[in-house]
Amino acid sequence: MALQVEEKHELVKVARPDAAVGIDLGIKTLAVLAGRDGVLDAEPNPRYFDRAQNQLRRAGRAVSRRRGPDRRTGQQASRRWEKANQARNKIHHRVANLREDTLHKMTTRLACE
Template sequence: MADSTGEIRTAPGPGHYDAARRQLRRASRVVSRRQGPDRRTGQQPSRRWEKANAARNKVRHRVANLREDALHKLTTAVAAEYGTVVIEDLNVAGMLKNRRLARRIADTGFGEIRRQLDYKNRRRHATRTIVASRWYPSSKTSSGCGAVKATLPLHVRTYACDACGLVIDRDDNAALNLAALVAACVTGTEVAGDQDTAPAVSKPRGADQKTRATRTRRKASAGRAGGATLPQQRQEEARDRTQAEPLKLW
């Protein structure tokens, strides 16, 4: 995190899930040795399975509660200290596809942080949340001179500006650029990284999506000749044909 004065604060991930992985693996092994439910055969779970499964769920619930408590403390402190908070619209679903980072990203809870900041800032009235556009180059823009790199691979963790010679951690550089967006969004002035336009603020999820147009269903016609439907017409034709044919005896 970075504020408007340039001070950078680091909030390390608590890693509650990593701390409980060993306990979860042990609990899962115990559950797998018990007779569990089977929908195909209609088998009912044993009491030992229900007890072991309840013990495993207890560990999962504790991890979720610890994560939620840590996020509440972080977002409450941020909302109480700052008047305007700028967050980045991260593609969390795409980040979860990286098998090396998926577990830690899911344990961090980026979506929950954004949700809590949103309603806590609205509750305080004096604080507001600005969501930077997903395509704003916060990491590739120099926080010193505003120059933008063409590419910056993810494995490059240090940002080195060729224009002004700035050398800084890429996450710290991105945080400084997001902090500079406050002045642009509030006063409309130019800030580092602006591409001759004001930074875009993303809309809530689903705001740009179009819904399917509803079509009015047509009512069924009154039928064919004589006002009868097709099955009724066929029955009448068969009855008339039977009555018209003479009776033959062998």
């Protein structure tokens, strides 16, 4: 059984259409926002993002201590390297998702304001 519904969406007007903001994405902070009046506002990195970065740093060190593949000599990677590399890739994926989610939430909030 299929059901199709047509719904009319009302356009939502922006609260302040004349407002403008300059955004500078950073490393130590997520972003620095500057309004027309010159007021600076720093958007800090979320705590969970910093914690994920630390996990990624630790996982990278664990991978570097294992015997990885060597193309020059044809040496195969050890099972421990593959397992550690898989864990690092999982954390990489999570960090990428966290970064994308945080930027999406920030840009949506700024567009609504």
